Amino acid sequence: MKWSSVLLVSAMLLGGAAVQGEEKPDERVDRLTQRALLSDPHPVRGRRLFGEHCAQCHGAKGFGDAEQGVPALAGQRFAYLVRQLANFAGDERDSATMHGVVRQPAIRGPQSWADLAAFLSQSAAAPRPQVGPDRGSNLGRGIFHEQCASCHGADASGDAEGFVPSLRHQHYGYLVKQMNKLAAGYRHNVDESLMLFLRSFDDNDISATADYLSRLQGPGTDRSKLLNNGVAVD
Ligand code: HEC
Ligand code: HEC
Known part of the structure; x- marks a missing residue:
C-alpha cells in the first residue's frame, strides 16, 4: 500500500471516530431516555425524591399550581415524564426553572428520572384542574x-x-x-x-x-x- 493510501485510510478512520464521538444533543437525550426506560424503576424512591425536590412547586400530590404556571404531573405517562426530564437535562426543552432542578446531583441521572416517573405515573391525577372561560362551546x-x-x-x-x-x-x-x-x-x-x-x-x-x-x-x-x-x- 502506498503511503498516500495509508494516510487516506487513517484519515477516514480518524474522521469516522470523530463523527462517532460527536453525539448530537437530541441523540444524547434519546440515549439517556432509553437507559432510564430500561432501568428498574423504584416508585418508593421516586416518592421520596419528589417530596424533597419537586413538591414545593408541583404540590405535595403532584397536582401542580395553576396560578404559578406549574403543570400537574400526577397520572401522566411514564415514558413521557422520563423523556421530558431528559429533555430539560439536555437543554432540548427550555425552562430556566426546570434546568436548575435537573442540575441537582440527586436528579441528574436516568435512574432518578425513572424512579420519579414511576411514582408520578401511578399517582392519582389532579381531580380539579384549572378550567378555561369557554364553557358550553363545541x-x-x-x-x-x-x-x-x-x-x-x-x-x-x-x-x-x-x-x-x-x-x-x-x-x-x-x-x-x-x-x-x-x-x-x-x-x-x-x-x-x-x-x-x-x-x-x-x-x-x-x-x-x-x-x-x-x-x-x-x-x-x-x-x-x-x-x-x-x-x-x-
Ligand atoms: C421551582 C419550581 C419547580 C421545581 C422545584 C420543580 N419543577 Fe418541574 N416544572 C416547573 C415549571 C414552572 C414547569 C413548566 C416549564 C415549562 O413552562 O415548560 C415544570 C415542568 C415540569 C415537567 C414537564 C411537564 C409536562 O407536562 O410536560 C416535568 C416532567 C417536571 N416539571 C418534573 C419535575 C420534577 C420530577 C421535579 C423534582 C425533581 C420538579 N419538576 C421540580 C417548576 C418546578
Ligand atoms: C402527530 C401527533 C400529534 C398531534 C396530531 C398532536 N400532538 Fe400534541 N403532542 C404530541 C407529542 C409527541 C407531544 C410531546 C412533545 C414533547 O415530547 O415535547 C405533544 C405534546 C402536546 C402538549 C404538551 C403537553 C404537556 O404536558 O406539556 C399539548 C398541550 C398538546 N400536545 C396539545 C395538542 C393539541 C391540542 C393537538 C391538536 C390541535 C395536538 N397536540 C396534536 C403529538 C401530537
Whole structure:
C-alpha cells in the first residue's frame, strides 16, 4: 500500500471516530431516555425524591399550581415524564426553572428520572384542574377529535408507547402556554411537522381546545391496571 493510501485510510478512520464521538444533543437525550426506560424503576424512591425536590412547586400530590404556571404531573405517562426530564437535562426543552432542578446531583441521572416517573405515573391525577372561560362551546371538542385525537387518543390519555402525553387533568393555562410554545419551537426535540401544524391554530382555537381538555372528568385509564412503569395492562 502506498503511503498516500495509508494516510487516506487513517484519515477516514480518524474522521469516522470523530463523527462517532460527536453525539448530537437530541441523540444524547434519546440515549439517556432509553437507559432510564430500561432501568428498574423504584416508585418508593421516586416518592421520596419528589417530596424533597419537586413538591414545593408541583404540590405535595403532584397536582401542580395553576396560578404559578406549574403543570400537574400526577397520572401522566411514564415514558413521557422520563423523556421530558431528559429533555430539560439536555437543554432540548427550555425552562430556566426546570434546568436548575435537573442540575441537582440527586436528579441528574436516568435512574432518578425513572424512579420519579414511576411514582408520578401511578399517582392519582389532579381531580380539579384549572378550567378555561369557554364553557358550553363545541369548538374545542371538534378540534380535539378531528385534529389531535389520532395522536393523543380519543380520551386524551396519550399513546400506548407513552411518549405522547396525556392531556387530561391538566391546567387550562398550562395547556394554552404549551400549545403556543410547541408552535414557537421552544421544545426543540419535537417534530417540525407538529410544530408547523400547531402554528395553524389561532388564539381562539387554542383557548377552546385547552378549555375542552381541562374539563374532561373521570379516569381515562383504570389506574389499578397500570404496571409499575405506568403502562396499562390489557
Ligand atoms: C421551582 C419550581 C419547580 C421545581 C422545584 C420543580 N419543577 Fe418541574 N416544572 C416547573 C415549571 C414552572 C414547569 C413548566 C416549564 C415549562 O413552562 O415548560 C415544570 C415542568 C415540569 C415537567 C414537564 C411537564 C409536562 O407536562 O410536560 C416535568 C416532567 C417536571 N416539571 C418534573 C419535575 C420534577 C420530577 C421535579 C423534582 C425533581 C420538579 N419538576 C421540580 C417548576 C418546578
Ligand atoms: C402527530 C401527533 C400529534 C398531534 C396530531 C398532536 N400532538 Fe400534541 N403532542 C404530541 C407529542 C409527541 C407531544 C410531546 C412533545 C414533547 O415530547 O415535547 C405533544 C405534546 C402536546 C402538549 C404538551 C403537553 C404537556 O404536558 O406539556 C399539548 C398541550 C398538546 N400536545 C396539545 C395538542 C393539541 C391540542 C393537538 C391538536 C390541535 C395536538 N397536540 C396534536 C403529538 C401530537
